[in-house]
Amino acid sequence: MRAFVAEKGDDGVARGVRELEELGDGDVLVRVAWSSVNYKDALATIPRGGVARVSPLVPGIDLAGVVEEAPTGAAFAEGEEVLAHGYELGMSHHGGFAEYARVPAAWVVPLPPGLSARDAMAIGTAGYTAALSILSLERRGLTPEDGPVLVTGATGGVGSMAVDMLAGRGYEVVASSGKDADDFLRELGATSVISREDVIGDASRPLAKSQWAGAVDCVGGAMLPGVLRGLQYGGAVAASGNTGGIALEGLTVLPFILRAVALLGIDSAQTPIGDRIETWMRIAGDLRPRHLDAREVGLDDLEDALSAILRGENRGRTIVRVGG
Numbered sequence: 001m002r003a004f005v006a007e008k009g010d011d012g013v014a015r016g017v018r019e020l021e022e023l024g025d026g027d028v029l030v031r032v033a034w035s036s037v038n039y040k041d042a043l044a045t046i047p048r049g050g051v052a053r054v055s056p057l058v059p060g061i062d063l064a065g066v067v068e069e070a071p072t073g074a075a076f077a078e079g080e081e082v083l084a085h086g087y088e089l090g091m092s093h094h095g096g097f098a099e100y101a102r103v104p105a106a107w108v109v110p111l112p113p114g115l116s117a118r119d120a121m122a123i124g125t126a127g128y129t130a131a132l133s134i135l136s137l138e139r140r141g142l143t144p145e146d147g148p149v150l151v152t153g154a155t156g157g158v159g160s161m162a163v164d165m166l167a168g169r170g171y172e173v174v175a176s177s178g179k180d181a182d183d184f185l186r187e188l189g190a191t192s193v194i195s196r197e198d199v200i201g202d203a204s205r206p207l208a209k210s211q212w213a214g215a216v217d218c219v220g221g222a223m224l225p226g227v228l229r230g231l232q233y234g235g236a237v238a239a240s241g242n243t244g245g246i247a248l249e250g251l252t253v254l255p256f257i258l259r260a261v262a263l264l265g266i267d268s269a270q271t272p273i274g275d276r277i278e279t280w281m282r283i284a285g286d287l288r289p290r291h292l293d294a295r296e297v298g299l300d301d302l303e304d305a306l307s308a309i310l311r312g313e314n315r316g317r318t319i320v321r322v323g324g
């Protein structure tokens, strides 16, 4: 089968399309139709990216396609469309950037009604993470009546999905971006667009003007403390990412102890399969993004797409046509 492979060598990581025979373990064989490009996929193809656990590795932390072999008693049958993401996919287990994938049945989500395999990957890990973030904020009580919700890294995969889903649920969305992308973000549903610097503000002060009822942050670094400084009393931020760095620069305890704000951690990789299937039903239903017009690339174009996402240049979602 054709696969995009990352392989460690003495001079770094070699990456490119080649023929591969070995598929890895798993009782389900999926003919991959679509995969997508996520920040983590790019980390899986660079030295010290901290994602690849084996070499050679087929990256691709998500995939959608058709089941060709299924164990008896599985919740899906041969010929059915499914998706899979997270767990060890594209890390220690070959992922979606190949014509076929073998995965354990416990990782497989039957495609929810109303979503095509292409739609599922236009949403992908990024949209699933945005959905987890919104559900986490709403479990803590956030409603559209509470005030504006901030989304950082708003032009990226997680960010753009969060803007779209929140706007669709009736929230007033403030999008923060380092790019000149007002039109793109307003088209997704943002009511205003601010800069990264606006979010960080004066990092030497422990609190800033009380502005946001909630926030979805996939950037971390200096941004997340800026978000915390600007949350309203009782507000919360769902934190999922680190494109801005892993250290929380300028964080103090004051937003927590004077404004009772909450920092909610989001992990998409290890959610139990039952919860995952339920969340995908929500994504196909009341959380469904209104814009699923992703940019398409093939396996041969992945090198460029992965480099662009590492440079922070990604805008919206990029999907990979594997056999679709």
Ligand SMILES: NC(=O)c1ccc[n+]([C@@H]2O[C@H](COP(=O)([O-])OP(=O)(O)OC[C@H]3O[C@@H](n4cnc5c(N)ncnc54)[C@H](OP(=O)(O)O)[C@@H]3O)[C@@H](O)[C@H]2O)c1
Pocket: 037, 038, 039, 040, 125, 126, 129, 152, 153, 154, 155, 156, 157, 158, 159, 176, 177, 178, 179, 196, 218, 219, 221, 223, 239, 240, 241, 242, 243, 244, 245, 266, 267, 268, 269, 309, 311, 312, 313, 314, 315
């Ligand atoms: N916890 C989880 O389960 C989970 C799941 C999915 C993703 N993630 C993480 O979430 C993050 C986003 O992933 P993604 O696939 O959406 O990536 P992405 O498409 O590249 O989006 C990230 C966005 O962050 C902003 N950004 C990039 N570099 C930055 C910098 N140096 N400083 C400040 N902002 C910067 C950019 O948005 P603007 O230009 O608009 O500011 C960029 O588009 C990654 O860290 C990823 O690992 C975590």
